[in-house]
Amino acid sequence: MLNIQSINQYYGQSHILWDLDLELPEGSCGCLIGRNGVGKTTLLKCVTGLLPIKDGQIIFNGKDVSKASTENRARTGIGYVPQGREIFPLLTVEENLKISLGARGDGTSKIPDLIYELFPVLQEMKHRRGGDLSGGQQQQLAIGRALVLDPKLLILDEPTEGIQPNVVRDIGNVIRRLNEEFGLTVLLVEQKLPFARKVADHFYIMERGKVEATGAMEELNEDLVQRYLSV
Numbered sequence: 001m002l003n004i005q006s007i008n009q010y011y012g013q014s015h016i017l018w019d020l021d022l023e024l025p026e027g028s029c030g031c032l033i034g035r036n037g038v039g040k041t042t043l044l045k046c047v048t049g050l051l052p053i054k055d056g057q058i059i060f061n062g063k064d065v066s067k068a069s070t071e072n073r074a075r076t077g078i079g080y081v082p083q084g085r086e087i088f089p090l091l092t093v094e095e096n097l098k099i100s101l102g103a104r105g106d107g108t109s110k111i112p113d114l115i116y117e118l119f120p121v122l123q124e125m126k127h128r129r130g131g132d133l134s135g136g137q138q139q140q141l142a143i144g145r146a147l148v149l150d151p152k153l154l155i156l157d158e159p160t161e162g163i164q165p166n167v168v169r170d171i172g173n174v175i176r177r178l179n180e181e182f183g184l185t186v187l188l189v190e191q192k193l194p195f196a197r198k199v200a201d202h203f204y205i206m207e208r209g210k211v212e213a214t215g216a217m218e219e220l221n222e223d224l225v226q227r228y229l230s231v
C-alpha cells in the first residue's frame with residue numbers, strides 16, 4: 001500500500017530524514033514511534049506532500065506519488081489528520097466537514113453518514129463553531145474531516161495529544177473500527193505506548209531520521225523500549 005524507498009529530506013542545511021525506508025502493508029495499522037525530534041512528523045508530511053523530498057520514492061497503491069501535489073495525493077486516497085488538529089475555529093463543525101467535500105472531485109455535497117455515526121458528538125454539535133469544541137471534540141472533527149475524502153490510507157499525527165482519557169479511548173476504538181471493519185490502512189505517530197499497543201498491529205521505531213526497528217506490535221519488547229524510547 002505504502003512503500004517508502006530511501007528518501008532524504010532537509011530543512012535548509014539540516015539533513016532530517018536519511019535514506020529512510022518503510023513499508024506499510026494494505027489493511028495494516030502501523031505506528032511510528034521514537035523520541036522527540038527524530039523526524040516522525042517530517043516523515044508524515046513527506047508522505048502527504050506537505051514537504052518535498054530531495055530523493056528517493058514514495059509509492060502509494062503502486063503509483064509513484066513522490067512529486068504529486070498534496071491535493072492529488074488526497075484525491076488518490078491519502079487522508080491526513082495533522083498534529084494540533086488545525087480545524088477552522090470560526091467555521092461550524094458542518095462547514096469544517098464540508099470544506100473537504102470540495103476536494104473529493106466527485107461533486108457530492110453530502111457529508112457521509114458514517115462520519116456522524118462514528119462521532120455522534122459532531123452531529124449534536126454540527127452548528128457550533130469549531131473553536132468552541134473541546135480538544136477531544138476537535139480531534140474527532142479533524143478525523144471526520146479526513147474521512148470525508150473517503151481515504152484508503154489514514155495518517156494521524158499524535159491523535160491523543162492533550163486529550164482526556166475517555167475521549168482517547170473513543171478515538172482508539174474508532175481507529176480500530178476503521179481499520180478492522182472498514183479495511184482502512186492506518187499510519188499514526190503516537191507517543192503513548194499503551195495506546196499504540198492497543199490500536200496498532202505494526203511498529204516502526206525511528207531514530208535520527210531512519211527507521212531502525214520494525215515488527216509486529218507483540219514484538220515491541222522492553223529491550224527496544226529501553227534502547228530507542230527511554231529518555
Ligand SMILES: Nc1ncnc2c1ncn2[C@@H]1O[C@H](COP(=O)(O)OP(=O)(O)OP(=O)(O)O)[C@@H](O)[C@H]1O
Binds near residue numbers: 036037
Ligand atoms: N520547519 C522546520 N524548520 C527547521 N527544522 C525543523 C522544522 N520542523 C522540524 N524541524 C527539525 O527537524 C527535526 C525533526 O522534527 P520532527 O517534528 O519531524 O520530529 P518528531 O519526531 O515528529 O518530534 P516530536 O515527537 O517532538 O513531534 C527536529 O530536529 C526539528 O527541530
